[in-house]
Amino acid sequence: MSAEALSTDRVRINTPATNGDRLWGDIVSTARFGAADKGGVTRLTLTEEDRRVRDWFVAECRALGCTVEVDGIGNIFATYAGEDMSLPAIAVGSHLDTQPQGGRFDGILGVLAGVEILRTLEEASTRLRHPLTVINWTNEEGSRFSPAMMGSGVFAGALALDATQALADREGIAVGTALDAIGYRGEARIDPAAFSAYVELHIEQGPLLEASATEIGVVTGIQGLRWFDIAMSGTEAHAGSTPMAQRDDALVAAAEIVLAVRDIARQNPPGVGTVGFVDVGPNSRNVVPGSVRLQIDMRHPSEAGLDQMEAALQQAVGRAGARAELKRIWSKAPVVFAPSIVDAVRNSAEALGYSATDIVSGAGHDAAHIATIMPTAMIFVPSKDGLSHNEAEYTAPEECARGAEVLFQTILEIDRR
């Protein structure tokens, strides 16, 4: 047994353990706030259902002795005092809002695991050296108000508070109005410098961990993303009387692009490329399509990979047999998490004896914003069948429990530094 393992064991012996059953109980019981028909949750941000789960979260944390603060975008910071209050806090968290007909785990697991760690510390009458803050970020999902990752974006300075409060949902209700309506427009002005690190536990929302029977994903970063729109123009024509040689079929050209996007992604691993949206004009069986619009999503962990994929897409569009206009409409740079925090996650999983693998997140997370202002990493646990944004989303009790244990160990490792 190496000295390092001995040291980790000593830490475990000296610290209490999180309780997986208690965590699972919270997951099941908070799913009542916005319970959907098929076992999932519909809890759009800043709705009455969101207010109820926020109230529950605040009450639990206060009961555990935390100081609770709310900022101007409704982010909730529940801080458990440390032995040395002059040290910056260690932060954990995620989001309690869901997609419509969403799952019980996406976001929720990261917040509830934080609560479980608070309980574990409080039950053992123990404190860390550092303060520990559990955060619920407002509107990660972006289903009601756009953009997604709103609360963490404001906190990180990527979004201006005033302008964000003024954004409206489809019914014209502004974010600020919705915050007031549920009593979560706070006054706290929280300085990012008050934190030393941020760790977010989340479900993978993809199939990799399950497929490789791996218990823990050590998330090293978040893929960069580029969105493209393509408008293809052919010539609308009669399907019966237009010979093949005289056609300028926009859909045939679009089909070539769809296959090219797949090939480009395959040729640039671990990149992914998707044509998710197709709109054909006039979309009538017996008319040769005159126009097609495609929406494309490409992701890669590196900027260079994204550049290569975009260049290949431009070539493919040039080769396709119709007039095509390609526009990049959005891009997000890849996020590379802080190696010191990623190492802490990897060490913790190893120390606990869990199988672990490095993984790059395909989806965006609040951690992407927070990584711009403090050392950040994430922990993934498996998603059954890779499903998410879906009531059938599922992560087993023991998988959730392992995630919470690794989160706790990671905090402990950071706390010792």
Add this chain to the structure above:
Amino acid sequence: MSAEALSTDRVRINTPATNGDRLWGDIVSTARFGAADKGGVTRLTLTEEDRRVRDWFVAECRALGCTVEVDGIGNIFATYAGEDMSLPAIAVGSHLDTQPQGGRFDGILGVLAGVEILRTLEEASTRLRHPLTVINWTNEEGSRFSPAMMGSGVFAGALALDATQALADREGIAVGTALDAIGYRGEARIDPAAFSAYVELHIEQGPLLEASATEIGVVTGIQGLRWFDIAMSGTEAHAGSTPMAQRDDALVAAAEIVLAVRDIARQNPPGVGTVGFVDVGPNSRNVVPGSVRLQIDMRHPSEAGLDQMEAALQQAVGRAGARAELKRIWSKAPVVFAPSIVDAVRNSAEALGYSATDIVSGAGHDAAHIATIMPTAMIFVPSKDGLSHNEAEYTAPEECARGAEVLFQTILEIDRR
């Protein structure tokens, strides 16, 4: 000069000529019945606009001495007496209804050319040996009431009169009610045996004649047609977190089918194949498509060609990388026109010195039904840019005039037999 050419010349010398300017005048002037914004016509069957053009047609034919009869589905038969009324009539015609925002030529040319021939004969105080009947078929277009080619279908016995009168449009108005409303539910019971032949002049609605600078299309038949629906099932998945190797993308599989349909048609000339309709589920940029529905139109002049195309489509669907269900939802057998009437058209075009080529119609026509009950053929004139079902549909005055001349010559040749 051959004996045959001499004979044809003698006929021309002995018979009056149709007047292209007068025909063009009718095309322009009848376009006022349902005039659309961009120079086209919106004259859906059995509407007030249709009543007005029908009333005009009936009045013109009566003024030229014709007997006018209307049958139970509203088909109008205007008969100009022949020298020998014991002979069966020669029939010409087409349809006066249009698509919404349709053109001034599709169908209309065939009826108005018939009227012009009546005028030519009447002006010259001449009769043919046979009676000559100009027919306006009800609801060729099928835009308001389905199926298309309704009047000719009832006349040919392919559709039952009672059941067809009961069919309703989108507003619930039955064909019979619409016929009554415009005064065109007739009592005439017209025996197909009263006719010896049917010749329909029509615009090509395709690009072949224009592309080859040919003046007349000698239509030898109408392509057979098969319609297929394909439902493809993949697995809906997160576009960011689902690696390429683990995808079951219904749209990628559908793109392979779109290209296969093109390839199958190319490999089976002169067949054509079109995927005109695509419906993607959930059709969201950042979701790997879980389902795609395709609608396919395949046509070929021969049944054997259609069989080969269908077999190849089945193979392509089997190869595509998703679960796919292929259904043939409709088929129409190819129509082969009567060689004796096709020869009369070809001879007439040649005798008039017009460039002509054999052509198979890609679109359906009333002549398809009529070919099942009497010797039938069609004459095509060019369509600018192959456009039809469109206000920009255009055939030049001299092209219309040539079509009417060839129609007249063809009638004369049949009349001499």
